[in-house]
Amino acid sequence: MVNFFTTAVGIFRRLFNLLIALAYILGFVIWLTIRDLYYCIANLFFPRRHVGSVVPSDHRGHGGVWPEFKAPIQGSDSRSPCPALNALANHDILPRSGKHIGYKQLSHAIQHAYNLAPSLADQLTASAYLLDHGRGWIDLQDLNALNVVQHDASFTRPDIAFCPDQSVPHPDLVDKFLSHASNGKSLSLDDIVYYSGLRRAECKRTNGQYSMTWSFLHQFFGSGNCALMYSIFGGDVTDLRVWLIEERFPDQWEPKNREAFGHTIAQAMSTSLTIEFNINEKQKLRPEDTAAHEAGKP
Ligand code: HEM
Secondary structure, three states, rough: OOOOOHHHHHHHHHHHHHHHHHHHHHHHHHHHHHHHHHHHHHHOOOOOOOOOOOOOOOOOOHOOOOOOOOOOOOOOOOOOHHHHHHHHHHHOOOOOOOOOHHHHHHHHHHEEEEEEEOOHHHHHHHHHOOOOOOOOOEEEHHHHOOOOOOOOOOOOOOOOOOOOOOOOOOHHHHHHHHHHOOOOOOOOOHHHHHHHHHHHHHHHHOOOOOOOOOOHHHHHHHHHHHHHHHHHHEEEEHHHHHHHHHHOOOOOOOOOOOOOOOOOOHHHHHHHHHHHHHHOOOOOOHHHHHHHHOOOOO
């Protein structure tokens, strides 16, 4: 029977569970920070990896030779809103089905293919725990859930209000993003900051269900994705077009970041924060965007 006592027990049980969860998170953060510090220091003393050997010789993708690409089978293969994970599944580095992927497997795959420090690979993988519900694995499509990791104002997918299936890239959106490279060849940090502001402003204007305005966490996820894309691809428009539209590794491609122990959380965090704190949704638009804005185009 419901009474004061059962309510008090319910409150106590929830507070207790919250404290346990916070203790786990704190322990995990401290553990990641210590490991990351180690990789940051080691990177200072060891020479960068050689071009052609950024992916280690005992891992697929070494020398820019990736396992065969196969486009996903629509309706049966599971895919996510993340080009990095989809590309790994399309090349059979993660299971092609995109299903039943364990965290160790996920972390190892991103670490070696994108030359990440194990600490950063584990941190990124941890974001998938939020969708786990205690199973110990995910299907890629689980990542489509809005406002867990996935968020509005993506560069490759329309907002979920207009496009419930977030697993497929939209080439027109990718082209629009890549067309913002000021020199036509590679996106600079300035270009990425500018485009983030533009994209957020247009999504806010056109999507009545836009949900990023008050969520610093999701804004930060957005900037974090941009930071990884910038560091790993060096902003190269030709490579990014293949990766973002086909979710395929370009032939002979390897990560541009060549740290001996991989790209660290500290590096990713500093680029992400630089991007995030420079974004201005009310910025002065470039002439081509002013014309589109005045014509009422999204
Ligand atoms: C296990 C680790 C990872 C998980 C769980 C994950 C998850 C996600 C999710 C849910 C999104 C959608 C965000 C949105 O709505 O825009 C996303 C986007 C993205 N991810 Fe990942 N990701 C992981 C690893 C990586 C890695 C290693 C890279 C870099 C190589 C990366 C690059 C990106 C980029 C560039 C986007 C943005 C695409 C866009 O704006 O449309 N991700 N990721």
